[in-house]
Amino acid sequence: MTTLSGAEPINFDGYWQDTLAELAALPPAPEVQEIPLRSTDFATAYGVSLTSVGPYRLYAYLSIPRGEGPFPARYYLPRYGSVVDLVPQGTANSQRREHVTFAICVRGQRLADQPYAAAFPGLLTDGIDDPADYVYRGIVADCVRGAEYLANRPEVDSARIAAIGNDLAYTTAALCARVTHLVCTPALLYDTVNLARRTSAYPLEEINDHLRLHPEREEAVRHTMSYFDLRRFAPHVNATTLLMAGADGSALDAAALSPLIQAMPGDVEVHKAEHSGYKDGRFSEEWLSRSFGMAEPSLPAHWRG
Amino acid sequence: MPRVPADQYVSNVRMPEDIDRFWEETLAETAKIPLEPKVVHDPLRSTERIDVYEVFFTSLDRVRIAGWYATPRDRQGKLPGLLQVPGYNMEPPVPKAWANKGYAAFSVAPRGKLRSNRQFNPGYPGLLTYSMVDRNTYSYRGFYMDACRGVEFLLSRDEVDDDRIGVTGHSQGGGLTVSTAALRPEIKAAAAGAPYLCGYMDAIELTDAYPYQEIADYLRMNPDSRADVENTLAYFDGINLAHRITCPIIVSVGLQDSTCPPETGFAMFDAIASADKRMYAYDGHGHDANNHEHGAIVDDFLAKHLKP
Numbered sequence: 001m002t003t004l005s006g007a008e009p010i011n012f013d014g015y016w017q018d019t020l021a022e023l024a025a026l027p028p029a030p031e032v033q034e035i036p037l038r039s040t041d042f043a044t045a046y047g048v049s050l051t052s053v054g055p056y057r058l059y060a061y062l063s064i065p066r067g068e069g070p071f072p073a074r075y076y077l078p079r080y081g082s083v084v085d086l087v088p089q090g091t092a093n094s095q096r097r098e099h100v101t102f103a104i105c106v107r108g109q110r111l112a113d114q115p116y117a118a119a120f121p122g123l124l125t126d127g128i129d130d131p132a133d134y135v136y137r138g139i140v141a142d143c144v145r146g147a148e149y150l151a152n153r154p155e156v157d158s159a160r161i162a163a164i165g166n167d168l169a170y171t172t173a174a175l176c177a178r179v180t181h182l183v184c185t186p187a188l189l190y191d192t193v194n195l196a197r198r199t200s201a202y203p204l205e206e207i208n209d210h211l212r213l214h215p216e217r218e219e220a221v222r223h224t225m226s227y228f229d230l231r232r233f234a235p236h237v238n239a240t241t242l243l244m245a246g247a248d249g250s251a252l253d254a255a256a257l258s259p260l261i262q263a264m265p266g267d268v269e270v271h272k273a274e275h276s277g278y279k280d281g282r283f284s285e286e287w288l289s290r291s292f293g294m295a296e297p298s299l300p301a302h303w304r305g
Numbered sequence: 306m307p308r309v310p311a312d313q314y315v316s317n318v319r320m321p322e323d324i325d326r327f328w329e330e331t332l333a334e335t336a337k338i339p340l341e342p343k344v345v346h347d348p349l350r351s352t353e354r355i356d357v358y359e360v361f362f363t364s365l366d367r368v369r370i371a372g373w374y375a376t377p378r379d380r381q382g383k384l385p386g387l388l389q390v391p392g393y394n395m396e397p398p399v400p401k402a403w404a405n406k407g408y409a410a411f412s413v414a415p416r417g418k419l420r421s422n423r424q425f426n427p428g429y430p431g432l433l434t435y436s437m438v439d440r441n442t443y444s445y446r447g448f449y450m451d452a453c454r455g456v457e458f459l460l461s462r463d464e465v466d467d468d469r470i471g472v473t474g475h476s477q478g479g480g481l482t483v484s485t486a487a488l489r490p491e492i493k494a495a496a497a498g499a500p501y502l503c504g505y506m507d508a509i510e511l512t513d514a515y516p517y518q519e520i521a522d523y524l525r526m527n528p529d530s531r532a533d534v535e536n537t538l539a540y541f542d543g544i545n546l547a548h549r550i551t552c553p554i555i556v557s558v559g560l561q562d563s564t565c566p567p568e569t570g571f572a573m574f575d576a577i578a579s580a581d582k583r584m585y586a587y588d589g590h591g592h593d594a595n596n597h598e599h600g601a602i603v604d605d606f607l608a609k610h611l612k613p
Contacts, residue, residue: 037522038430082419083394083429085515090564090592093513110428120396120419121350200405202398209349275598278561278591300514300563301308302591 009226022053023141028149038086042066043096050149052142059111060104060146061086063096070157072292075150076103077143077165080203082110082120095298100156104146106139124206129217131224143172151178160292174233181291183284185244186252192225198251234263241268242287247275314568316507318544327540335365335450340457354378355404362458365450371420372413375404383466384409385611386459390452390474390481393516394429407613409465415451433519438533440540452481456489469611477501480543487549494610495554496603499594503543504569506535511566547576555583555606557599559590
């Protein structure tokens, strides 16, 4: 079992309260523009610009079903990389028939890369020696800004708003109470420095690269990452949750994640990965459709039957 | 209506009569441009065992292309070269893992990818449909050449054995593995996972998922362009390039792949000319194509042919 160790944050709650206060002081100033190329006979697509802390201008894809709402909403938090899709690659585009979908490009990603264009590799360690400078402080706030915007859309059913993704889905659910459901696959922000030591694969290898070149900075890095560890966010997650754990024996399997699971006050179902994008993806879609009270899950053709 | 089993699907892709000439002319046009490689050691990404370099070279249209090059420090004699080609919406990885296995590994960032997007940046979504009505300016004409130039980069390196060069990738990387093996005879072994860019027009009937959905979006807005789109894409379709592949090759597909439908992977595989070819079709798997277990098969296959 993984336990919280290493450098402790001086004031975890204060750090995030200050960040959220900074965010609240900035009007989101949304600009919404239809994207005819991505609109269909069953859904209209929009590009949305929003302001987050910094101030920094973000971009997001919004899709709204045609017809009478309100609709359940899927908020897709970005994976680690420069590209954000309207809906995740490989999922059914037909999900847009019955769901509002929202996918945010956080600072540094394409369409939100002016003035800051993130490097990959590089984003994970940008400013990591100081929690005040760490780029993820802004990124976490960006994701909260998106959640607030989505929850305020009149087409959205406020009882059915799901955050879907990796660590940023989790932090968003913790910091924005309007997220009602959470589908999360922890990846990077869980005991990060120790997790990195167990792999040479990117993006965690970025941490190893940084500490190989600057070993004297390890305590500072551990201190910064303590503000971003999902275990510290866990007591604030009240959303109904599907936690996608790694397969048994992997670094983030259900046993490794048990401190996270135990610290969460809401309903949590844990799914152990089956090393199959199809099986894990189908399980996730079926869980979400059940949780949303939908008649059928939104499955692509090859996942049906 | 139940779907036809993936291995029995009949592709609707048409073979252009002049496809070989088109690519020979494109390769010749590219060859006239000096490679102008720049190789810069990167101490941040290097380790005790692996040297990592940032690489830049010039490709078709004089677009400057980036890549990551990794070599093992402890070596005796020349190394096999391995070209790693990236997925559609992923960043090209730093190929330390391949270097750790004894390869001089080059991970290319074709035009439009980060660090190769100063002169050409159609974005994502966008790359797949950029100038899709004109084979002479379609995005993948240069994109395919950038991958081929990655082979030239490996050939330019003194530490690389010219007779032991392979290529591998997954998804778009699988598609680029097919196109590169088809267009560069120096490739001695190829391992393609869940290949994209095969059966483009078939795929938009088989799946509603992105990235192929980009083509459906485009045709919804531009229905009158359908014939031009079909004509262009036929020159870039892995199904139509596979007859040029003569090296040993393995291909994997997931039978529940909603991103790159397995039907298109089978159609491409059937068209491969090489007698030394093998298909690994994984039931119960989607776009991962059972990477968890198939990775060891790729390792063994490349080691057998490239001898790291």
